[in-house]
Amino acid sequence: MDAQTIISAAAAIALLLMCAAFFLTAFRVVRGPTLPDRIVALDMLVAIAIGFIAVVAIRTGFNLYIDIAIALGLVGFLATVAFARFVMRQGMEAGEDGETPAEGRKREKTGKRRKRR
């Protein structure tokens, strides 16, 4: 067994594991149930994409891919921060968190967005 075989086998295993991780995370993005859940899952998707790029860099031997991964990490961080600011500004939608919509509407009328039971 030479070095090339070991690396290519390890890369195949890593790609397989990350494929499974990608589909699990995509399931969480689709399923939700709340907006922060989707934000966290999208953040995770960026991390998985970075891993994919690193494995492709190893398989092809094209080292410029590492710079692309760093750039993607920067963009992903900014996107998550922007989403977090959006959640902070907009607040929770009535009934989004599994509570009854009527209760949510009542709270909306009193204008106390931050109040919780």
Add this chain to the structure above:
Amino acid sequence: MTEMILALVVAVMLVAGGIFTFLAAVGLVRLPDVYTRMHAASKAGTVGSGLMLLAAGIHAFDIAILTRALAGFVFFVLTAPVAAHLVAKAAHGAGYRLARATVMDDMREAEKRNAKKR
């Protein structure tokens, strides 16, 4: 000989990174609320992709590329907690509740105390 050791190190890091990423995704699906899911995604996910980036840097066998990969890893380790904390704070402030099994919510208690003081 050196090549073989290098290949083994790269292979172990690749597989370990893949396992970390997969476990983070499992945590994302299985855990009960946003806050616990965030804890799985931001820690295990970062380490998974970071290990793979380091593996790519070691595989290149070039100090310039290794430094870049290391810088990327440090950058991810620095930014992931910041992003997770921001999302958690925003979600808590917006009123997303913790899971039913949670026994303690210090932030809510503190907010209540502050509201009483005012």
